[in-house]
Amino acid sequence: MSEPLRVVVLGSTGSIGTQTLDVVRWRGWKVVGLAAGRNRALLAEQVRAFRPEVVYAAGGVPELPPGVRAAASAAEVAAWDADVVVAAIPGLAGLEPVRAAVRAGRRVALANKESMVAAGPLLQEEARKYGAAFVPVDSEHSALFQALAGERPEDVAELVLTASGGPFREGPEDLSGVTPEEALRHPRWSMGPKVTIDSATLMNKGLEVLEAHALFGTELERIKVVVHPQSYVHSLVRFVDGQIKAVLGPTDMRLAIQYALTYPERAPTPRAAEPLPPRLDFEPPDLQRFPALELAYRAGAQGGLAPTVLNAANEVAVEAFLSGRLGFTGIARVVESVLGKTPPDPLTWENLYAADAWARAEAEEQL
Ligand SMILES: NC(=O)C1=CN([C@@H]2O[C@H](COP(=O)(O)OP(=O)(O)OC[C@H]3O[C@@H](n4cnc5c(N)ncnc54)[C@H](OP(=O)(O)O)[C@@H]3O)[C@@H](O)[C@H]2O)C=CC1
Ligand SMILES: CC(=O)[C@@H](O)[C@H](O)COP(=O)(O)O
Numbered sequence: 001m002s003e004p005l006r007v008v009v010l011g012s013t014g015s016i017g018t019q020t021l022d023v024v025r026w027r028g029w030k031v032v033g034l035a036a037g038r039n040r041a042l043l044a045e046q047v048r049a050f051r052p053e054v055v056y057a058a059g060g061v062p063e064l065p066p067g068v069r070a071a072a073s074a075a076e077v078a079a080w081d082a083d084v085v086v087a088a089i090p091g092l093a094g095l096e097p098v099r100a101a102v103r104a105g106r107r108v109a110l111a112n113k114e115s116m117v118a119a120g121p122l123l124q125e126e127a128r129k130y131g132a133a134f135v136p137v138d139s140e141h142s143a144l145f146q147a148l149a150g151e152r153p154e155d156v157a158e159l160v161l162t163a164s165g166g167p168f169r170e171g172p173e174d175l176s177g178v179t180p181e182e183a184l185r186h187p188r189w190s191m192g193p194k195v196t197i198d199s200a201t202l203m204n205k206g207l208e209v210l211e212a213h214a215l216f217g218t219e220l221e222r223i224k225v226v227v228h229p230q231s232y233v234h235s236l237v238r239f240v241d242g243q244i245k246a247v248l249g250p251t252d253m254r255l256a257i258q259y260a261l262t263y264p265e266r267a268p269t270p271r272a273a274e275p276l277p278p279r280l281d282f283e284p285p286d287l288q289r290f291p292a293l294e295l296a297y298r299a300g301a302q303g304g305l306a307p308t309v310l311n312a313a314n315e316v317a318v319e320a321f322l323s324g325r326l327g328f329t330g331i332a333r334v335v336e337s338v339l340g341k342t343p344p345d346p347l348t349w350e351n352l353y354a355a356d357a358w359a360r361a362e363a364e365e366q367l
């Protein structure tokens, strides 16, 4: 690549955002836009280090050097003149910025899986219309994207997403008393709180099944989940002849982030020459202790607004668990209850926002 890439980072102060900035440093690219939430101190540091052209912060923009514009929204940053937009604001809060990047015709390096779950068909339709392209950052989808490259859709038998199993894979049997502190101890990845709790309930894998369905168009029946505690195999594609392609590598999101930005090329990283792990284990997911995974399949099979409702109820329930207002097993209970009342309306932008607001209110009522 000759010209330095012009990169926008949405969610720049978070786990994916800061790792994206590591990759930008490795490659000497140009950060043109930053959007964050409430961590003004870190955002101010990033502004000093990267000198972007435009900045937004939901909690109020810090003092900016001359020539740096304060944007009115993350969507304004997302639509800034850039080669690629890294979308890493968690939850449905990330949807409008993703949509703005799509409408600007950008390459969207997508970490914000909740947008694709809640609005997949609508986003894909707009991406086609505006000439935008999604390249996944989520480690499993990055692996699938790489394994599917150059293959014919009719040759694909199934997609197999790997799951670490989370902090409670080996116990306790009864999860009703586990604390947020315990649930936040992910065995393999250091991530923001929302996705870490989703990993502990296995809702993360459920959201990822729906994300894969929306990204690759594969039927739900052909998207499988296997627990792989080492998190070294990032996901697999099984072909009709029985052969399997998988992407393996260190548990380091900077590799998937960099790939989403350099695709179809690759570039060296400091993780390029490490020894292989001594063993790789695979086991089926425990659907009794982790019912959230099945709920996501149920929402996907129902279609329409059900994935939007599942996501919204889950966001409320996770927040309630983290703030001590709901027990761990209450998360799936609340989601199941709200999902069962999903409005029958078709998925349109208007209905999506209405269903999201309705599901959040309904979930709050169930706490
Ligand atoms: N972390 C990981 O390894 C992975 C994450 N993902 C996905 O990537 C997304 C980001 O996850 P992660 O980086 O872990 O999350 P974090 O919680 O670590 O970071 C979230 C970022 O978004 C910012 N933010 C939050 N709300 C807003 C808002 N309303 N407007 C603007 N910025 C906002 C935060 O700002 P501030 O901190 O300043 O408040 C922070 O910069 C999620 O959708 C997650 O599922 C997917 C795969 C792996
Ligand atoms: C790094 C990443 O992509 C996360 O989404 C990861 O998958 C979480 O781990 P689990 O496999 O435990 O959900």
Ligand SMILES: [Mn+2]
Binding pocket: 138, 139, 140, 208
């Ligand atoms: Mn993932």
